[in-house]
Amino acid sequence: MKKKLMIWLFAIIFLLISALAIMFYLNNDQKPKTLQASQYPSPPAETPIEKITTNIIHDESKWTTNNTHDAEIIKVNDWYYTFSTDYKVAGTPLPGIQIRKSKDMINWMFVGRVFDNVSYEAKAWTNGGSTYWAPDVVEINGTFYLYYSVSELGTRNSYIGLATSASIEGPWDDQGSVIKTKEGDSFTVNAIDPGIIIDKDGTPWMAYGSYFGGIFVTEINKATGKLKNTDKEGTLIAQRQNNDFAIEGPAIMYNPDTDMYYLTVSYGWLEDTYNVRVARSESIQGPYLDYNGKNMIDISDESFDTGTKLVSSYAFNNDSGWLGTGHNGLLQDGDNYYLTHNARAGDDLYWSHLHVREIIWTEDGWPVVSPERYAGKPINSVESLKTEKIVGQWEQIVLSRIDDSMATSTTLHLYKNGKIDDENGEDYWELKGDTLSLYWYAPGDAPNDYWVDTVTVLPQWDWENWQPTLVFTGLSQDGTAVWGKRLPTEEKK
Structure with a gap:
């Protein structure tokens, strides 16, 4: 009798344990879970970061992402650096190129500027151009090559120059012009907005240009950092129907997983409708086609609808939103990709900030970006x-x-x-x-x-x-x- 009772007790205990195990499995593996x-x-700061902080206007050490325009990004050792057009809300910008750095692409510190004044050659060529525009920087064989623009506003009197340094923070030595354009010359391109890309074979190229003639790509001489073919403007890879439709700020990245080159450009006006578009090609010289197969050099009546939009002016609830979300930079950091761009505060468009966004790749090999600014990766x-x-x-x-x-x-x-x-x-x-x-x-x-x-x-x-x-x-x-x-x-x- 006792033996039978013990068997029944063990059977009941076994059934209870089995039932508990099944319940545990259902609760933990089949029901939706909440992320830890x-x-x-993690929070990017202890308290929310204000878009407009008038008390920092004249204190560069507190600018962080403020007063950033046309920023290009590069990683050197454990630091991320941005080089950008000198911009200042409620004040006159200086001639130099702003440098910022960060360990995490969230908290940025102001480093200083490249140069104090525009060179005599660049100023003379551009009829008095007094500021640098839209720089880009790349490292080749241990030397940093900084490309910059100077231009007479609203014309093709433009100048792309080069400076070099053994250190990413300078000092920089001006190497003179890379390419110059002038109203009435034999070129169609406008020599502004250089974007440097190293192709999959290790050859450097420069994408550049604007709505004056379109966007071109040309090979760079690896030994000098200047054009391989000094008398040619390169290959046309993107344009709009006419000057009423803006296009500028080109950048190119290569994704080895898709074996494709991705061209990004900005459409619209920099204070409000600025937006970033993308197209891709198997060759760095194009043709670049968007998601719908439209060629980026299309100048037909449908050319307003070329390029797959990545980011544009937007507003979520509980916020004034962001305007002028254009002129992007691109960064590949290991297996991760990022996009930087300007963004102007929705409640005061003169406050221009640096935004960094994570790039996500679709199953069919197209980049899209996060709707939220980068705030770091999860710990786990x-x-x-x-x-x-x-x-x-x-x-x-x-x-x-x-x-x-x-x-x-x-x-x-x-x-x-x-x-x-x-x-x-x-x-x-x-x-x-x-x-x-x-x-x-x-x-x-x-x-x-x-x-x-x-x-x-x-x-x-x-x-x-x-x-x-x-x-x-x-x-x-x-x-x-x-x-x-x-x-x-x-x-x-």
Whole structure:
């Protein structure tokens, strides 16, 4: 009798343990999980960072990201450096090129300037050009090559020069002109906005130009840092229909995973409608095609809709937003890619800041950028993101390819049953890993009756609400950039 009782007791204990184990498994592996604090970026500062801080106007040591324009970025050892056009809100800028550095691309310190005055040669050529524009810097064989622009505003009287240094912080030796253009010469290019790229074979190239003639790319002599063919402007790789449609600020990056070159340019006016577009090519000399297969040298009546938009003026809720989000730089840091650009405060466009954004690559090899500024990587792995509960209220921003005015957010509700906005509607969403697909019902219009937005979900810092959050970024079926951000108060459904 005692033996049978013991057997029954062991059986009951075994069943209880099995039931508890099953419950534990269901609770921890099949139900959505919430990311831990260490799986989000840390706060970028102790308190929210103000866009407008008038008390720092005359104190460069406190400028941080303020007064930055046309910044290009380079990593040297453990430091990130930006070189930018000298700009100052409520004051006259100096002639030099501003240098900043950072250990994390979040907290920036002002280093100083390259040069005190524009060279006699550059000033004479440009009829008195008094400031440097849009620099870029690259390291070749242990020497830093700094390319800069000087121009007479509104003309092709322009000058790209070169300075060299053994140290990224200088001092710099001016090496004179790389290329000069003049109204009435045999060139069509405007010699401004140099962007240097080392191709996959180790050869340096310079992309440059503006809406005066378009964007060109030309090979650089590795020994001198100047043009290989001094009497030629290079190959045309991007242009607009006419001077009423601005294009400038070229940069090129190479992605070895796709074996493609990516050209970024800026459209619009620098104070408000500035926006960054991208196209790609198998060859550094083009042709560069956008997401929809349009050639960037198209000058037809449809040329206003070339280039796949990466970032443009935008505003989330609880914020005045950002204007003039253009003239970008590009950085590959190991397996990670980043984009820098100008951004002017929505409530006072004269306050221009440096923004850094993480680049995410789509499954078909297109770059998109985070809707939030870079605030660092999470401390721990975000594997649990695959089962993150994304149900609830989100803000969504669609960056129109055609309309470059400020894009504002709308509310997006993701229901537990997989529906969007209406629990009984036809729009629905699916999550696979970190890829979120949004299906928009359009019978008779869309392929298979649904337009599809394909976006990547990732943990980021919410600068507008000053807390960690989830965001998404990607492209619609027609190549329109789509951003999203989960709202602070998640609605349970």
